[in-house]
Amino acid sequence: MRKKLILESGEVFYGKAFGADQETTGEVVFNTGMTGYQELISDPSYCGQMVCMTYPLIGNYGINRDDYESIEPAIKGLIVKEICDLPSNFRSQMTLDELFKKKNLSGISGIDTRRLTRLLRNAGVVKGKIVSADADEQQVITELQGLELHKNQVAQVSTKTAYANPGRGFKVVLVDFGAKLGIIRELSQRNCDIIVVSHDTTAEEIMLMDPDGIMLSNGPGDPQDNPQALEMIRTLLGKVPIFGICLGHQLISLACGATTYKLKFGHRGGNHPVLDLKRNRVDITSQNHGYAVDQESLKNTDLEETHIALNDRTNEGVKHKIHPCFSVQYHPEASPGPEDTNYLFDDFIEMMGAWKGRS
Incomplete structure (x- = not known):
């Protein structure tokens, strides 16, 4: 036809x-x-x-x-x-x-x-x-x-009720803004005890679950359409380690005072080179985002830039200077794409271990 x-x-x-x-x-x-x-x-x-x-x-x-x-x-x-x-x-x-x-x-x-x-x-x-x-x-x-596309797309794809993916390791609360199953697979391979919760779950509700770490997932749409998530992140900072991916990365940045903007045509594919400023190495990454964190706006926050995209020099990662919190704009769980950066899940495990040992 x-x-x-x-x-x-x-x-x-x-x-x-x-x-x-x-x-x-x-x-x-x-x-x-x-x-x-x-x-x-x-x-x-x-x-x-x-x-x-x-x-x-x-x-x-x-x-x-x-x-x-x-x-x-x-x-x-x-x-x-x-x-x-x-x-x-x-x-x-x-x-x-x-x-x-x-x-x-x-x-x-x-x-x-x-x-x-x-x-x-x-x-x-x-x-x-x-x-x-x-x-x-x-x-x-x-x-x-004359068409205005739908906003609040996160609400369309997030789980409506919490569910568990049991394990015997660290307890991780995965906040679902449109989470890919690849994130759950990576955490499960590290034997994490996972609880997946809706995008609008409050910080108080999350803390009642006594997590060892918080995972903020990927998701669709404009990050600024999620004010309730920003309040949740601000409340959790310093109370428990946090790892954000894609939309989760943008939300962490917004919660800490940075700003985001819409890219002209976005990054979508499994072949995007990213420079890791801490390790001084280039990783080939899987990406899917239409918004980015404004690098200039990071200068007035407690976040430091950790990764940049080599194609257009935009921001690809941040780390909190005080609290145990880091995030990346790309997808370390890949699916599809190269698995060069799934070591970040190991970094998250180490962060939770260090935080739990300190307490």
Whole structure:
């Protein structure tokens, strides 16, 4: 079935539909990963977004039972150059098209993703809509230009009730702003006793659980849309070690007095080089964020910069000068992407051990 992708800026891309036969609207972004489409589709941080894959062939190793990062996808749509209908992999259980039909998701293939990516790099992130080939283009453009995308996306993807992932090691409360299962996997491998709580859980409720550490997860949207989380973090600072990832990193920075801003086209992919200023080494990282911490604003806080992105020199990590608290903008749990930086979970374990030993 023929479809077309229409952008609010007026560009139109014709292609072929896959997945559910329905229209879908979202913020159009691009991802530079060559693999990892299953993890990407199930990453809650993509809530409200349609993702353009820069790699030309997607779906070639199918979909399997193990590589999901959430139970239900929050992505709005997928945009690819070519979709593979005959995947080849010993773990493959279904095609990408079959998954999209089962999950009621829409995608479009056969478009010039290189042209679309260059457009997004030049113009920045834009709103778009996948519609039928005969839809009125000017009407859709007008609709998109007047459309305000949903805010408070964290509430859409966060767990509604707390749940446990038991272990015999340190007790970690994972605050779910849209957490990927990769975070739970890394903590579980270190035998942590994990309690996952909703994004709006208060500091008092968390302290009643008597945690050895707090983990602030990744998540979608503007970090400034989460004022209750900032108050929670301020209250917990100095009471228990804290480790933040992606949105968690931005929230720690905001809670300590820094500011954030929206990047022109964000960082999304599994191949982003980051300089670790403390270790004086470069790591290749997995990233997925559209906002960044303003480096100048860090100078008036108790945070010191620990990591910077080598592609555009933006901030990628901070550490508190007084309290046991650190965070990174990228994803050390990878999924998908390189596992160069999963040692940060070991740093978190060591921090909790030192803090508990001191008390």
